[in-house]
Amino acid sequence: MALRAVLFDYGMVLSVQPPAEAHAALLRLSGLSEEKLDSLYWANRPAYDLGTLTGEGFWRKLAQDAAISLPPSTIDELVAWDCRMWMDENSAMIAWQLALKKRGLLTGILSNMGDAVLAAMKRKFDWLDRFDLLVWSYQLHLAKPDPAIFRYALGKLNVAPAETLFIDDRTDNVDAARALGIQSLVFSGIEQLRADLVAHDLSKELPLP
Numbered sequence: 178m179a180l181r182a183v184l185f186d187y188g189m190v191l192s193v194q195p196p197a198e199a200h201a202a203l204l205r206l207s208g209l210s211e212e213k214l215d216s217l218y219w220a221n222r223p224a225y226d227l228g229t230l231t232g233e234g235f236w237r238k239l240a241q242d243a244a245i246s247l248p249p250s251t252i253d254e255l256v257a258w259d260c261r262m263w264m265d266e267n268s269a270m271i272a273w274q275l276a277l278k279k280r281g282l283l284t285g286i287l288s289n290m291g292d293a294v295l296a297a298m299k300r301k302f303d304w305l306d307r308f309d310l311l312v313w314s315y316q317l318h319l320a321k322p323d324p325a326i327f328r329y330a331l332g333k334l335n336v337a338p339a340e341t342l343f344i345d346d347r348t349d350n351v352d353a354a355r356a357l358g359i360q361s362l363v364f365s366g367i368e369q370l371r372a373d374l375v376a377h378d379l380s381k382e383l384p385l386p
Contacts, residue, residue, distance in 0.1 A: 178339040180360070180382045182309075183277055184330060186321075186345035187288035187298075188263055190364045191270050195262035202258040206251055209243055217242050225291040228315030232256045232293025260297035269367045271304055273386035278307060280384055285310030287330050287343070289320045310334055321345070322353030331359075342379065344370070 185191055207214055217239045225235040236255045240247045247255070274284050286305075290313040298305065305311060312330050314320040319329065331338060338358035345351050346364045354361040362373045367386055374380045 181340040182283035189346040199261040226289040321350040
């Protein structure tokens with residue numbers, strides 16, 4: 178079955194490694210050790226992705242879990258720096274999405290995403306409008322690797338799993354997509370993606386990035 182659509186994760190696929198100065202700002206503003214901050218950050222992220230917490234609520238909950246008191250102004254700064262973590266785009270992947278569109282394929286973003294980060298993305302990235310589908314987890318209260326969010330995206334694009342390529346940097350998300358019959362690749366960089374497309378015989382259907 179020929180490919181008709183390519184679904185992209187956002188973080189660490191369409192964006193690149195978060196800048197060190199943003200992470201340093203989170204450490205400075207919170208006053209936490211790197212180990213403590215990172216532990217609480219990722220422990221609370223699923224609730225943010227699901228829309229149970231807002232961006233502000235995420236940092237208030239993190240402060241509560243760390244047993245620290247942070248004024249509203251510091252919470253606002255933490256939200257802003259957290260958004261900054263995910264604002265450096267992967268220009269090669271964005272250029273590839275445009276090449277896929279020109280080839281006639283449908284493209285979409287399927288991302289675990291909180292409200293504040295998405296608001297910052299919309300202010301900065303006009304290329305979001307080039308995608309045929311934008312699926313943000315917090316808006317649906319569904320997050321990868323839940324199969325339901327993949328089925329939602331497939332339904333919106335009106336494509337079969339075998340007609341779809343999904344690209345994500347997390348193995349658990351890729352495994353979940355593969356279990357539904359979606360052709361899926363773990364993203365670790367543009368060179369590896371190019372090699373994987375060739376190895377999986379997908380370069381006959383897709384332009385290489």
